[in-house]
Amino acid sequence: MRWPFCHFTIFVFLFCLHGPTRFADAAPPSSILQPVPPPTMATPKRLSTLGSPQRLPPIHPLERSAPPSLAFPEEIPPPIADRIRIVQSGHQDPLHWWDALVRDPLLPESRWVKFNLQTLLADALANSPRIESVNQQNQVALEGILDQEATFDSRLLLDNRYGRTSDPVGNSLVTGGPPRLREEDWGTNLGIRKQTRLGGEFEFRQELGLLNSNSLFFIPPNQGNSRLTVSLSQPILAGGGQLYAERLILEARLNSQATDQEAIQEIQSTLAELMLSYWNLYERRSQLIQQNDLLQRGIHLEQIVQGRRDLDTGPIEHLRIKEQLTIRKTRILRTRTDLENQQTRITALIGSQNLRHDLINEMIPLGNPQTSFEKTDLRQAVLTGLHHRPELAIAAAELETKGLQLQISRNQLLPQLNALVEAYVAGLNGRSDVAGSFADQFSEGEPGFSAALEFEMPVGRRSAHAKNRAAMASYQKQLAEVRKTVLVIRSDTEIAVREMNVTQQVIAYRQATLLAALAEEQYLTRRWELLGGDGSSAGLIIEDLLEAQNRRTAAEELLVTAQVEYLRAVIRLHLAMGTLLVEQPLSTRPVPPPLSIAQ
Template structure:
């Protein structure tokens, strides 16, 4: 892997180097995000895995070498003689220079020139020189024919590179998960060590208090023994806790690539943020972005390619060979080339070569083996998808359990503190023994440690959920840049705000009232056209026409491009009404069916229709300029948002709107992966429709006959009578 200069945060340099040249610092106070950054840049296992991606990239570059032209040069000479017969003695010499180029469809073309002489009479000095310049073309017509066959190694290398990058992404995910888990565990162990040290100090104070009471008045020997035993036991607990901290530091130092034996003090407690995902969203995200699933899907593509090529290689071998060129003869090499240029002769040959192994056992079974491997991978993908669903569902159950345990542990810790305070007060007045206080302290220590462990378990459940859904890297701002394999450990910077434009009616075109749109020419921006996925910003290109169920925020009053072009009136008296649609993309399959039945389709404007729009609510402002800036930020990130003015005179920012809930949830998940969290807001809107009709018939009977045909294709046509012209 090429060496790349990475710019780490200045705080990282301050933490690791600490400004000292004499040696490493004794301790560093390490934030969690810095620990993750150190692991990304310095973890040795990740560096080793990165080399695999670099080697895969070099393999891809090497595979393109099949299109490098090949220069060929040769020269030879000799004498052939028959003993005792000088007339059967021949001297010859030839030189050849050529250039060969492989072609995309599997053939090759070669340009070559050759010169030489043959002398059959040793008694004379006349030499018969001949020079040629020609072109040779070879092209397979069955086996090995085609671009896919020629580029087999290139395509497989591309898949191998993609697999290596997904494997690196998976390794990075595991490393980040291990770093966060190890960091949290070290934090908990240090808190446990502090708790045990405080407990030891409390036991020593209790022992001192018992000693003072012994000097003032007789005290039961059992109290002294209990205090001494508690002190010894807690000193042992401190030693054990200290060793656990040191062992965990060693593990974390390896993960973050810190070679010096520096004491690490984690300063961030385990995170307790709730994942803003439903179980359904988490499963969809996992099936879309899990690197191990992507890796297997890429392997399936590679296997399918090899299966197709193996099937193609089982065909007979039929090749076209053609050669042609010019010749020139002379008494010398220069004269032969001169004649080749001025008065050449010519030659050409062409032919076909056919061969097939009888039985074709090897190639046929190679194809069958490839087919079996493809089916195996398909089943493995199905199994992994099933396992992913199980893992995510299990993660949610574990998260619920961890949340409940954390709540109970927090409550138990509070009760243990109250109980200890009560025993200490009773001991001061002589109504509770030393052992009672020791037991209460032990119980409080157990409750404190249980709370820390519950906190760690909850954070671990969240980490496992993010890891199993494939979102852990994004949640921690770690980006695996697959476009540059040699620098695939880049840190993602926070989204930088785009240039701030002055808020004018021309800079934002989608601020409208919830009920009544702001009229054009009234000092307010106009609404976008209906059935566009996003508003049109001044100075930018118009958004493309919608090809999905995404809709405009408030299209009920806008005109459509389809409605401005009226179809020609039908010539017959009857036609078939297929249905009403909100966009042409929804009628693609119906149009295919109509054309398959030999009928002609027609589309005309329909009536307004009330439907439910699922809007992705982001935020809202009382200030119009702030809403404009938020909308601009969305558009700079290529998110097609819009702004509506509510009844309460607030500017509500949405990140899109969809006609069906499934598409809205998918978009919501996609935005969540980018750190943009939205909520679904259903709204009733009135949209213009498009009416799809088929055919033109002179009589109702003819229309009914065609309707029966379309009904068999799962359409529901209705015979309607055309209005008189």
């Protein structure tokens, strides 16, 4: 395009009149053009890097007086250099220039804490009320096993009694003469009772007593008696056998296994939510930096328009730029609110009192979403999910419980047949000689015994058959639930693998889009700085340039979103495979030390 000579003369005259800074009024000083070096920081073992409140330099050096409608540009550190010059200098990667700035404080009056993902997870395991709740629930299930095991503990029996009777006599053969029968009886029973693991009950009992009566037929007087009894009651058909006797213990163990898996599932869900929130926080911080840079590029453009107001710009260009600046400021406010909301979610998930808002108002993640991509084998991922997924273990434990109930119902189909056996030895002496009676029960006479069989069977046994059919239906229902769980795990894992693989491709496309948007903005910027003409043509070019700036920032945001989405997909894949928390059982898992923040 050939300019008319008059246009060229006016351009040279205005250039000499205003100087080169008039046309590049938004270019930063030479010291700011140097790439901002990434901050040097050691990865903390705990959340222990706390910043004290201080007034920090603005995020952009190009505009020192921020408009009143924007609440924080003057107080957001650190300065962001002009990205076009950074790209041209070749010292920074245009696809990740914001990474170093994410790790610096961004909010005004910042009381910040820096942390990595491992620290975050360890502090959540130590402080989260949700995790503490599921751990306590697991402890309740473990105590339930001990409660049922205690059914077979031996029980000590002690019975002490004293009685005195004074009854009128209507038959002289009762007392042999006295009109009232007067007796005094004292006795004590000491024994052991134990439930056997075959369903029977064993009892060992020693009785000692004193008995005296005014009856003339009571010989010898002042009796001291002793009796040692051993008895056993054993179900033979219904209610017998080790399986029936220990059914409650088995159910408690299966319940504990299911509770343990539920706890693992809840902990993995909590940790996955925390990891997603961690990377969401990184994404919001990156977008806040990108949008602030977009705002400053708009301010840069506004300064150039102001410098060319007497050449080829008019009121329409100023209005368009003002409109865009207002929109960009609004987006910054919205992004900052989302960032603070994300911090609140992380604080709630961790549950540490050291992260209260009055102590910490900015959380700075040290993670970097740039990762090496690895191809995931779909078949191996599905097999891993079937091996580790808590839902399948829970469904399998429930299936075992239903199978146990089915076996118990089959046992109840049998008739009731009990065997009773009892043997005893006894001693009796006068003059209240209880000790002599106790010795005589082992040396005098012989043992006595008894044996019996008890049989009972309901006619038709309709209740037992109904319970058996219900138990069979419950077992079949739970078997279908297991198959459904397998299909859900397979589908979740396959979807997670595909999502992770496709995000790898999306990142490559987002990078290409950003490079194209960057080249477009550079071209339109250079074209607008050099193009002269009337106000209408310059206005159209400004509008195109503003849209190009928006497209570039949108491409940067989409790239960060794609990078974070890849990590989200990795987290969802591990959650689908159940491998976020693959360690020893919760009852033996060590508890990490509590969160500490250096003041």
